[in-house]
Amino acid sequence: MKHIKTINAPAAKKDLKNSGCGECQTSCQSACKTSCTVANQKCEKR
Amino acid sequence: MIHKFKMHGSNIVLDVNSGAVHMVDDIAYDILDHMDNSDEEIVNGLSGKYSRSEVMETLAELKQLKAEGQLFSEDFMEEYLAEHGPLSHSQPIVKALCLHIAHDCNLRCRYCFASTGDFGTQRTLMTAETGKRAIDFLIERSGTRRNLEVDFFGGEPLLNFEAVKEIVLYALERQKVSNKNFRFTITTNAVLLNEDHKKFINEYMDNVVLSIDGRPEVNDRMRFRADGRGTYEDILPKIMDMAESREQDNYYVRGTFTRENLDFSKDVLHLADLGFKQVSVEPVVAAKDTGYDLREEDLPGLFREYEELVYEYVKRHRESDGFNFFHFMLDLEQGPCLIKKLKGCGSGHEYLAVTPEGDLYPCHQFVGMEGFKMGNVNHGTDISVSISEMFEKQNIYTKPDCKKCWAKFFCSGGCAANAWQFNNCLDKPYEIGCELERKRVECALWAKAVEACE
Numbered sequence: 001m002k003h004i005k006t007i008n009a010p011a012a013k014k015d016l017k018n019s020g021c022g023e024c025q026t027s028c029q030s031a032c033k034t035s036c037t038v039a040n041q042k043c044e045k046r
Numbered sequence: 047m048i049h050k051f052k053m054h055g056s057n058i059v060l061d062v063n064s065g066a067v068h069m070v071d072d073i074a075y076d077i078l079d080h081m082d083n084s085d086e087e088i089v090n091g092l093s094g095k096y097s098r099s100e101v102m103e104t105l106a107e108l109k110q111l112k113a114e115g116q117l118f119s120e121d122f123m124e125e126y127l128a129e130h131g132p133l134s135h136s137q138p139i140v141k142a143l144c145l146h147i148a149h150d151c152n153l154r155c156r157y158c159f160a161s162t163g164d165f166g167t168q169r170t171l172m173t174a175e176t177g178k179r180a181i182d183f184l185i186e187r188s189g190t191r192r193n194l195e196v197d198f199f200g201g202e203p204l205l206n207f208e209a210v211k212e213i214v215l216y217a218l219e220r221q222k223v224s225n226k227n228f229r230f231t232i233t234t235n236a237v238l239l240n241e242d243h244k245k246f247i248n249e250y251m252d253n254v255v256l257s258i259d260g261r262p263e264v265n266d267r268m269r270f271r272a273d274g275r276g277t278y279e280d281i282l283p284k285i286m287d288m289a290e291s292r293e294q295d296n297y298y299v300r301g302t303f304t305r306e307n308l309d310f311s312k313d314v315l316h317l318a319d320l321g322f323k324q325v326s327v328e329p330v331v332a333a334k335d336t337g338y339d340l341r342e343e344d345l346p347g348l349f350r351e352y353e354e355l356v357y358e359y360v361k362r363h364r365e366s367d368g369f370n371f372f373h374f375m376l377d378l379e380q381g382p383c384l385i386k387k388l389k390g391c392g393s394g395h396e397y398l399a400v401t402p403e404g405d406l407y408p409c410h411q412f413v414g415m416e417g418f419k420m421g422n423v424n425h426g427t428d429i430s431v432s433i434s435e436m437f438e439k440q441n442i443y444t445k446p447d448c449k450k451c452w453a454k455f456f457c458s459g460g461c462a463a464n465a466w467q468f469n470n471c472l473d474k475p476y477e478i479g480c481e482l483e484r485k486r487v488e489c490a491l492w493a494k495a496v497e498a499c500e
């Protein structure tokens with residue numbers, strides 16, 4: 001494409017079945033204790 | 047829904063529902079405002095700026111992305127939630143505790159939500175016994191969850207470090223027979239930090255959060271002792287040593303910025319210049335009517351600060367002198383699962399705080415608010431279901447502001463404690479916090495885009 005550069009294109013269908021196992025870190029425990037951006041948290045399954 | 051913005055000469059477009067991120071040229075950026083119109087209308091509308099063939103060519107590319115589900119993609123979550131109902135359990139599963147090991151502090155930091163270290167009550171230390179009951183509570187309430195977290199928090203946890211040790215060793219003993227995996231963290235102001243603490247922390251704690259605000263004068267204006275003496279000079283060597291002893295990983299230096307250092311990017315860079323590789327500097331919370339709370343009129347300046355910071359951040363990474371800034375770290379590919387993105391911090395159901403007396407609260411920020419007391423670890427494992435439900439039923443689709451917010455899948459719905467303090471309800475997020483969050487996400491997306499283009 002000439003006008004657009006795609007930086008990131010996640011897989012089309014989001015996998016909801018394998019979602020929500022709850023083994024990952026609680027966001028507020030990680031660094032800041034005041035906010036809850038979750039997009040920097042790791043999934044334990046990967 | 048899409049969100050587009052310009053930063054440092056780049057045009058970035060986020061497709062909210064799919065999570066796709068694109069860097070586009072000016073013509074594509076302009077056309078995106080008119081995608082609801084017919085091709086002819088678009089061509090005519092932009093005829094003063096671009097030729098027909100340019101517009102048609104760009105439009106074809108945009109349409110292709112749309113067809114591929116990477117622009118204006120459907121919101122499938124809404125449907126999913128309608129099908130599956132609220133995402134809550136009748137008995138909440140608890141997987142993380144914040145142990146307020148000491149409601150006492152050797153500092154009198156002005157912005158501390160714990161007032162003077164005593165959380166508005168009296169100065170108390172948690173006994174090892176109560177701590178152990180909290181561990182029992184966590185094991186019992188966590189169901190089939192294997193990974194459990196315990197954060198030692200305060201006040202200042204080093205004022206009660208013997209209890210910390212005893213509780214950690216007890217948890218590890220119990221983990222052997224209960225098929226659990228404990229992860230420990232500790233948050234400290236570092237004033238008392240000694241070799242003994244360091245050794246124990248490095249052996250047992252997955253993460254350590256070290257409080258320092260940045261430049262000496264900024265730190266000492268907010269973080270001082272009961273007699274008014276600042277702390278920078280004393281804590282800096284200890285914090286540096288701690289960070290080095292952990293090979294600059296699995297720790298954070300954590301600062302707070304307020305209205306008194308609106309130029310906080312200098313504080314972040316000050317910490318980076320000192321060699322710290324894991325940095326988190328956050329806006330002050332819950333500071334209503336204090337004088338140093340962030341206000342609407344501060345936002346334009348704060349946005350500029352974030353933009354300048356991310357510019358320098360990327361530059362340093364490029365020059366192999368990079369550091370991690372907590373809120374610029376976005377994992378576009380493999381972030382957390384969708385359910386987590388819907389629900390956020392888990393306060394009030396997955397994550398609870400325990401006071402020195404053993405009282406349970408929805409999170410450390412709610413401690414001391416009588417109406418939010420949920421139980422006591424010394425009196426069994428029951429918790430107030432009416433409170434936990436109130437928290438658990440919240441997600442980004444139950445909060446009107448979040449539902450229409452482009453940043454929702456990155457933010458996950460904001461801080462419940464902030465919402466409560468500023469808006470007296472859990473489903474209306476704190477506006478200034480949102481504005482800052484959205485700016486941080488834009489900066490992080492820009493950083494990702496620039497990196498990807500190199």
Ligand code: SF4
Pocket residue numbers: 442445447448449451452453454455457458459460461475476479480481483484
């Ligand atoms: S930025 Fe605010 S409105 Fe947007 S998702 Fe976060 S809390 Fe909700």
Ligand code: SF4
Pocket residue numbers: 028033034035036391392393397408409410411460461462463464
């Ligand atoms: S409510 Fe706020 S302070 Fe409490 S755990 Fe959630 S994000 Fe953290």
